[in-house]
Amino acid sequence: MSPDPETASVLPDPATGRVLPDPATDRAGHGAEGDGVKRAAPAARPPRRPSDGLGRAIARMAAWRAAFAAPLLLAVTAGMFALAKASPFDPVRQYLGDRAVVTDPAVAERIRANWGLDRPVLEQYATWLGNLLRGDLGESRSLHLPVGQVIAERLPWTLLATSAAIVLMLAGSLVAGTVAARRRGSWLDRFITGGALANEAAPVFWLGLLAISVFSVRLGWLPAGGLTDAASATVELGDLAAHMVLPVTVLAVSQSSWLVLYVRESVSGVLREDFVTGARARGLRERTVLVRHALRSALLPFLTLLGARVPELVTGAILVETVFSWPGVASASVQAALAVDFPLLAALTLLGTLAVVGGNLLADIAYTIADPRVRTLGVG
Amino acid sequence: MTAAAPPPPPTPPSPSSDPVSAASPPSAKAPPSRPRRNPRSASRRPVRAAAAALAVLGLAVLLVPPLAQLDQQLVELRSAGLPPSLEHPLGTDQVGRDVLLRSVYGLRVSFLVGLVAALASMVIGGLVGLVAGSLGGTPDRLLMRLVDGFTSVPHLLLGIFIVALFSPSPAAVVVSVGVTHWTTAARIVRSEVLSLRARPFVEAAISGGAGRGRVVRRHLLPHLAPHLLLATVLMVPHAVWHETALSFLGLGLPPHLASLGNMINDGQRSLLAGDWWSSLVPGLFILVPTLALGVLAQHWRDRLTPRLRSELFQ
Numbered sequence: 001m002s003p004d005p006e007t008a009s010v011l012p013d014p015a016t017g018r019v020l021p022d023p024a025t026d027r028a029g030h031g032a033e034g035d036g037v038k039r040a041a042p043a044a045r046p047p048r049r050p051s052d053g054l055g056r057a058i059a060r061m062a063a064w065r066a067a068f069a070a071p072l073l074l075a076v077t078a079g080m081f082a083l084a085k086a087s088p089f090d091p092v093r094q095y096l097g098d099r100a101v102v103t104d105p106a107v108a109e110r111i112r113a114n115w116g117l118d119r120p121v122l123e124q125y126a127t128w129l130g131n132l133l134r135g136d137l138g139e140s141r142s143l144h145l146p147v148g149q150v151i152a153e154r155l156p157w158t159l160l161a162t163s164a165a166i167v168l169m170l171a172g173s174l175v176a177g178t179v180a181a182r183r184r185g186s187w188l189d190r191f192i193t194g195g196a197l198a199n200e201a202a203p204v205f206w207l208g209l210l211a212i213s214v215f216s217v218r219l220g221w222l223p224a225g226g227l228t229d230a231a232s233a234t235v236e237l238g239d240l241a242a243h244m245v246l247p248v249t250v251l252a253v254s255q256s257s258w259l260v261l262y263v264r265e266s267v268s269g270v271l272r273e274d275f276v277t278g279a280r281a282r283g284l285r286e287r288t289v290l291v292r293h294a295l296r297s298a299l300l301p302f303l304t305l306l307g308a309r310v311p312e313l314v315t316g317a318i319l320v321e322t323v324f325s326w327p328g329v330a331s332a333s334v335q336a337a338l339a340v341d342f343p344l345l346a347a348l349t350l351l352g353t354l355a356v357v358g359g360n361l362l363a364d365i366a367y368t369i370a371d372p373r374v375r376t377l378g379v380g
Numbered sequence: 381m382t383a384a385a386p387p388p389p390p391t392p393p394s395p396s397s398d399p400v401s402a403a404s405p406p407s408a409k410a411p412p413s414r415p416r417r418n419p420r421s422a423s424r425r426p427v428r429a430a431a432a433a434l435a436v437l438g439l440a441v442l443l444v445p446p447l448a449q450l451d452q453q454l455v456e457l458r459s460a461g462l463p464p465s466l467e468h469p470l471g472t473d474q475v476g477r478d479v480l481l482r483s484v485y486g487l488r489v490s491f492l493v494g495l496v497a498a499l500a501s502m503v504i505g506g507l508v509g510l511v512a513g514s515l516g517g518t519p520d521r522l523l524m525r526l527v528d529g530f531t532s533v534p535h536l537l538l539g540i541f542i543v544a545l546f547s548p549s550p551a552a553v554v555v556s557v558g559v560t561h562w563t564t565a566a567r568i569v570r571s572e573v574l575s576l577r578a579r580p581f582v583e584a585a586i587s588g589g590a591g592r593g594r595v596v597r598r599h600l601l602p603h604l605a606p607h608l609l610l611a612t613v614l615m616v617p618h619a620v621w622h623e624t625a626l627s628f629l630g631l632g633l634p635p636h637l638a639s640l641g642n643m644i645n646d647g648q649r650s651l652l653a654g655d656w657w658s659s660l661v662p663g664l665f666i667l668v669p670t671l672a673l674g675v676l677a678q679h680w681r682d683r684l685t686p687r688l689r690s691e692l693f694q
Contacts, residue, residue, distance in 0.1 A: 072529050080541065087545035201670035203621055205628050206663030209648060213656040224652060314534035315625075322629060323648075333537060334629050337544030345541060352537040360532075 054368065061364050069357045076353050077132065080346045081125045087340075091117065094340045095141050137347045142339035147347045151329055157227065158328030161244065162317055165251035173256040177263025178295060184268050193264065196257040204254035204316050208323035211246050222246050225325040247324040251316050255309070262305065266298035273297075307363020310356045427679045430672035437669055441488045444481065464657055471657035473643070474650050479658050483665045486640040490666075493550050493633065494620035500558030501619070502612045505565025506604070512566065513573025514596060524570070527563045535560045539622060543631045553632050557622045565611050569604055576603055614677055617670040624666055640666055 092111050096103050112118050116127060131138060137147035180192040199207075216224035224246075228239050270276060271294050279289045314330065321331035329348055336344035462472045470480040512523040530538075542556040576582055582599050590598070620640075626632030627641025628648075635642055640662045647659025 068528075072532055075529055076533060083542060083545055088547065089545060197674060198667065198671055201617075201674060202667045203624055203628075203663060205625065206644065206660065206666065209644070209651055209659050209663070213651055213660060217652060217654055217656070311531070311534040315536040318536055318540070319625060319628075333540060334631070337540045337629070337631055340544055342545075345544060349533065349537050349541050352534045353532055356532045356534060 057368050058365050061368065062361060065357065065361045065364070069354075072357070073350065073353060076350060077129060077346070078125070080349060081128065084342050084346070085121055089340050091115070091141065091340070091342060132350075138343035140336070140341055140344040142336060142341040142344065147344050150332060150344060151347065151351065154327055154329045154332055157326060158317060158321070158330055161248055161251065161321070161326060161328060162313060164244065164248045165255065165316075166313070168248060168252035169256045169259065172252060173259035173263055174295070176256075177260045178267050178290060180260070180264040181267035181271065181294075182290065184264075189264075192260060196260040199253060200257040202254075203319075204250065205319045205323050207254055208247070208250045208320055211250050212323070215246060225323070227327050247320050247326050250323075251320045254316050254320070255313060258305075258309075259302075262302060263295075263298065266302070267294050270294045270298045304363050304367055307359045307361075307366075310359030313359075314352045314355060426675050430675040430679075433668055433672045434676070437487065437665075437672075440484045441491065444484045463655075470661045471655075473647060473658040474655070479643075479661050482638050482643060483640065483662045486638040486643050486662055487665045487669070489633070489637055489639045490620050490623050490641070491616070493553055493623045493639070494557075494616050494618075496550075497554045497557035497561075497619040497623065498612050498615035500554055501561040501615060502565045502608055504558060505562035505567075506569050506608055508562065509566040509569025510573060510596065510600070510604075513570040514577070514592065514600070520570075523566070527566050530560070530563050533560075536622070536625060539626060540629070540631060543626055548632060548634045550633060550637075553623050553626055556626065557619045561615065561619065561622075564615070565608065568607055568611055572604055572607055573600055576600055610677070610680070613673070617673050620666065621670070 092108050092115070095111065096108065109118075116124055119127075128138070135148070137151070139145070140147050140150055143150055176192050176196075180189040183189050212224045215222045222245050223243050225243075227243055228235055267290075275297075276289060276293050279293045280286075284293075317328065317330040318333060320326070321328045322334050325331070329351065333345060333348040333352075335341075336348060462468055464471045468478050468480070470478075470483070472478055473482070508523055508527070512520040538560050539556040542559060543552045546552040546555075576599070582595060585595055585599055623632055623639065624641035624644070627639050628645045630645060632641055633639045635646075643662040644659050647655065647657075647662070651659050
């Protein structure tokens with residue numbers, strides 16, 4: 001008297017009198033609707049729902065971030081302006097330098113009026129902020145160029161060096177961390193872990209000087225700094241690549257400690273999980289188990305961590321660009337600071353803040369794409 | 381060292397941190413390494429070495445400067461730029477000052493500035509965290525937004541901005557580091573206060589009629605003190621790092637002070653002429669104590685939280 005399997009699910013369950021949910025009827029749109037059996041609900045969703053939700057989740061996140069970033073950037077500008085006003089340095093005097101002693105006070109007053117420094121502080125701030133919003137970043141007082149032009153000329157070099165460093169850092173630390181996790185407890189693991197700890201303690205500029213001392217001075221393999229040879233008038237690819245090796249490697253190495261340790265912990269944790277044991281039991285190659293199973297699931301949380309590391313990356317870029325005389329925006333901020341060049345320094349500080357906010361947003365987006373759970377749980 | 385392999389340093393929870401990554405810290409399921417090895421003997425050696433290194437450096441910093449206060453400033457051009465020798469174990473710099481002696485002196489200057497800066501950031505952060513955690517509600521939310529805001533500006537960039545606008549001086553460096561680094565302490569203290577407030581003894585004190593001031597002084601601060609102390613100890617090397625970086629860029633301490641950053645900055649110029657000692661040796665005086673302190677902190681953390689250790693060494 002066993003019921004036909006085809007019709008069993010639509011018959012009322014003898015115990016409860018309810019219709020048992022069935023995936024086939026759920027998809028048709030009427031299965032668990034009226035009877036309150038909630039557990040069938042996920043199966044009832046139309047199949048194209050995830051990508052739909054993804055776009056919306058990303059848009060919501062971007063809007064949330066922008067809503068946070070706007071007051072933040074405004075606060076940063078206000079803070080910078082207040083600091084500049086509290087500064088004991090007189091910008092006009094700073095601008096004139098040695099000439100300040102011999103300059104006619106009337107001329108100095110004219111410069112002051114030109115820059116609007118004789119107006120009330122709030123009015124100065126409003127003017128500066130208004131110009132900023134219209135895209136006019138002002139004029140660099142030390143380089144005698146529009147700030148926008150300085151950034152446009154230097155930003156590509158910074159982006160080139162940092163993105164190369166990020167790629168190198170990711171590749172290197174994934175390999176090193178996985179090797180250390182795979183051979184946990186071996187001398188190789190001890191070497192990698194110890195090296196990462198020592199590297200964490202070493203200041204990046206010291207690392208840069210060490211690299212120059214070894215590879216440029218002692219061995220003479222690579223140039224010690226700059227973008228191209230001093231003699232060459234144009235930027236040539238081979239020359240540029242040779243000049244990039246040291247700064248990019250030093251920046252990558254200096255940023256990689258935490259990542260190596262993180263990958264090591266994460267992978268060795270995942271290697272104990274059942275699905276890895278299962279993959280091994282199925283006779284998969286060790287490399288497949290490591291790369292496809294262990295590394296993949298160990299890496300998820302690390303996307304967010306990577307986004308949160310942008311401030312350290314900016315810090316590293318400032319020091320590395322200075323050590324290697326790399327003509328990027330980060331080293332320009334040091335030059336601007338040494339010359340007390342407020343318009344340039346303020347613009348670059350804002351740029352750094354933007355980079356951090358952007359990095360967080362990118363990390364969130366990457367995470368939303370990578371992990372479907374975030375979409376349903378929601379972020380923010 | 382291997383068995384006591386540290387989990388990656390805890391990154392401060394960014395505003396973007398989500399429940400999934402927070403729920404699965406990699407260290408929570410760190411596996412036992414080789415079961416046969418005795419983890420204690422393996423993990424002791426680096427701890428002893430670290431303690432010894434710190435002790436030697438501490439003694440040197442305490443004892444050497446008063447004896448050789450003048451020597452480290454003494455310019456002697458006849459012995460300028462000498463490589464390491466018996467008379468000058470780590471060489472001399474471009475104006476003939478002994479690098480070893482000056483490094484020890486520089487370590488003292490950098491350490492003092494770093495210590496004051498770390499204390500300053502702890503005081504700011506502790507106050508903010510205490511106020512946010514014990515008031516709750518709107519003040520808490522506002523203060524935490526402030527913390528988020530400060531962590532969104534790269535520390536060194538903000539630090540550079542602050543020191544650039546004021547003349548190079550120890551005070552500017554202290555302000556610059558203190559203003560940029562209080563956020564960690566604020567987060568630690570706030571979360572600690574939040575968890576303490578829910579404990580029975582605090583509730584009992586409040587229902588017993590204790591005022592806010594008494595609860596903070598008598599019940600919260602004693603529990604917060606160890607956390608703040610550890611955070612300060614760990615902040616000092618970071619503050620020293622910042623001082624060194626700012627001085628290296630020429631923005632930190634005034635050039636005549638023998639800080640480690642100033643020495644590296646000075647030595648950098650003669651690096652291309654083959655003089656590696658006058659810039660790289662002072663760097664070692666940053667690296668070694670920072671590394672030693674890191675190893676010791678890891679050791680203490682293992683001892684203070686046996687749960688983590690037992691999971692590591694089952």
